[in-house]
Amino acid sequence: MRVVRIRGQLVLFHVLTLSQYLSAREDQTAISPQNCSLRCVLQGGPDCEYCRINREEVEINHGVTTFGGCIPLPCSFFMVGQDSVCKHYTHAPRDITIEFLADQNPEYDNIIVSWKPSVYGIGFLRGFQVLLQALGGSHTACQLFLFQSNISLSASHAQRVYQSDPFYNLDLGSRYVVTVMALPAPVPEDSKDFYSRKDFSTQTCPKKNGLDHCKTDWYPKYTDVQQIGPDIIVTFNLAPPLLGIDRYFSKCYGDGLKDYTIKPDVTRNRTHSSYHLEGLKAGSNYTCEIAADQTDAVRKVFNVQVKGHKRETPLPLATWLPVAAALAVLLLILLLAVSSRKMCSHWIKRKEVFEAHPVSSGNDESVSPITRVTPPRLLICYCSDDGPAHVRAVMQLATFLQQYMATQVFLDKWDSLRLAEDGVLGWHCRRIQESDFVLVICSRGLRRALGKSEGGTSTAVIALIGEELGRAKATGRDISKYMAAKFEYSEEEDIPLELGFVSRYTLTRDLPLLFSHIHQVALYSPGAYLQIEHITQEGSAKQPAWAALEWSIHEAGMALSNHQESSGGEQDLCDARVGV
Structure with missing residues (x-):
């Protein structure tokens, strides 16, 4: 009798274990949207558990909140007579994933977004809204999904995976941000806890189609x-x-x-x-x-x-070689005596340039990448709206470039007399023409200045550079003169659209690449690589100037972060809505 009871308990244990396993497998299966009407959602039909809502089907009434082109209806629209439910809201979804869909179009990517709901407040969850925005572009797409009105999810449903509909025709090699918002949203919308964001990049053309098709x-x-x-x-x-x-x-x-x-x-x-x-x-x-x-x-x-090559000399001429060699030695001594002062002066100038920026290679060969006596001229443009700490970081960068990267830097803070004579815009116009390279330091203040109708000098300078780039692109000329850079506390979207085609760098991480661009040398070659002293991780630890540059960038990032926190959450929430 005891053996039978034990066997029954074992069978019950296996049945429960199997049911839990099947339940977990079911929860992990992604739930796709259903094609149903808004009426079915409101009436709570059995075939309308998780529905896509087309924008054309929704009638916009007074008081409806808009969010990036979507129209999430207020909670009271779905929960008539249940005001207590509408006083709550669920927390932000979690575990957002991006899946690329296989398709035959070589020019675009298609994706599906997946996520899991939060366990907090899940009993009041009414649906989701998914917003897709292109970073630095105008592409925006939105999808709205609702549960039927009489459904009530439990904590166990937090392991379910919900899917969006496909987002089509995304540009290859582009940055996007997807925002998944839980409905109903808090009113007033004074919290970020009801939405989650995820940045991602679409596939590059070589990755999707192969290099020979791009x-x-x-x-x-x-x-x-x-x-x-x-x-x-x-x-x-x-x-x-x-x-x-x-x-x-x-x-x-x-x-x-x-x-x-x-x-x-x-x-x-x-x-x-x-x-x-x-x-x-x-x-x-x-x-x-x-x-x-x-x-x-x-x-x-x-x-x-290029190796030296020998030419065959006719035999009779060989007898003249000793005489020719002696004459050559005498001529060489005479030339050295006459031009010694000029040569010494010339090599002293070259020595000063090379000592200001010593270069060593990864192998035993002596490689000297700087082939010009005069250093390249670099104009640095920036926006002072990010505060004095940002300006100090720009000045520290200019000092480092001029002292350790063999570059002559033009900076408005260093040329106040000429700036007063020519005016700010006139000074920039002249320096752009005189410089070999123009480096624009991109920041949030620059982005905001460009977004204003009256952006001031920064807007005018960027517009001027944009016109120069447009003419160069139209005529097929080289655009390597212009570069964009950002400090580590800035974002990719801070780079203006006018500079979308130029080389961009993150400082101080990309200082070796910036050196390679300015001096037009290759950092890597078969069997060797260049290690530039003072601007590599190995050599930077010995230089106080590198530490000063790193610290100034850190201080500017902290000052910008403190300014954002003191500005309140309303502006950040507004930024999140419009994708700034």
Whole structure:
């Protein structure tokens, strides 16, 4: 009798365990929206447990709250006669995930958003609202989902996964933010606890379609350099015919800048082509790059070492070689005696520039990336609306660039006399024309200034840079003169749309990349890499100037954070609604 009782308990235990497992599996299965009408939701029909609500189906009445283009109806609209329920609201959803859908369109991405409800206040949950916004763009999409009016969820339903409808035609390689809001929302809306946000990026074109199907991302992967006598021949792989690329360009930096235009003959070879590097000096090292002749094309970087070559000399001429050598030595001594002062002065100037920015390579070869005696001229533009701490960080950056990155910096704070003579806008116009590079420090204050009808000098300067970039893009000219940067406390959306096509950097993390851009050198090459003293993590610990720059950026971030907290929650909630 006792054995039978034990067996019955074991069977009951297994049945309960299996039921719990099946219940958990059921809760983890994503619940998709149903295609039902608003009337079915209000009447509480059995086929309307979780419904999508089309905007055209909702009649907008007085007092309806809008949120980013969606129309979440007030709680009293669904819970007639149950005012006590409408006094509560559930907390923000959790575990937001983004799933990319497989499709045949190579230009866009499609996604589905999933989430779980919060256990707090789940008994009063009436539905969800999902808002999708493009960071730095105008794309906005919204979906509204409601439960039937007589449903009441329990704490166990917090493990359920709910899905949105698909969001279609999202641009590849773009940043988006999705906001999932629990309904009913608090009235007044003085809390962030009822919504959750998640930033994500869509797939890049190469990741979705493969590199050979992306014109703007394609670059030659294969390069082979051969020297036959004095001739330097470079062979590279051509772009697939479907991309329609028929011209290429190449540049070499070393003993000056060498430009090459390449027009392959595809009738002879459809996969590879070769071209000659002319005008390179024997015994010199060059950093070269090759890319499709397209705007903002990705460039393939490679190194070229030109070796000396010997020419065969006729036998009778060999008897004159000792005499020629002696004459050459005498001539060399004479030239050295005459021009010693000029040469010393010249090399002293070069020594001062190189000592201001020593460079060491990752292998034993001596690589000197700076090939110009005069440093490049850099104009720094910024907005002072973020406060004095932000301005101090900009000035500390300018000091560091000029002292340790061999760069001549133009900053309005350093040129007050000329600024008074020309005026603020006139000074910026002249410095933009005189500078080799223009670096715009992007911040929240700059973004807000551009959003005002009267943005002042910052708006005028950005508009001027935008016009210059527009003309360069229209004529196919290089736009590498202009760069955008942000400190670590700023966001990607702080970068203006006018600078959407220029190179962007986060400081101080990307200082080596900024150095590479300004001095036009490659940080990496086959078997070697450049380590620039003072601006790498290894060398920065020894420099007080680096610590001062890091500390000024930290102070500016703390000051900006304290200012936002003291401004109250209403502005942050407004920002969350409009996606600022």
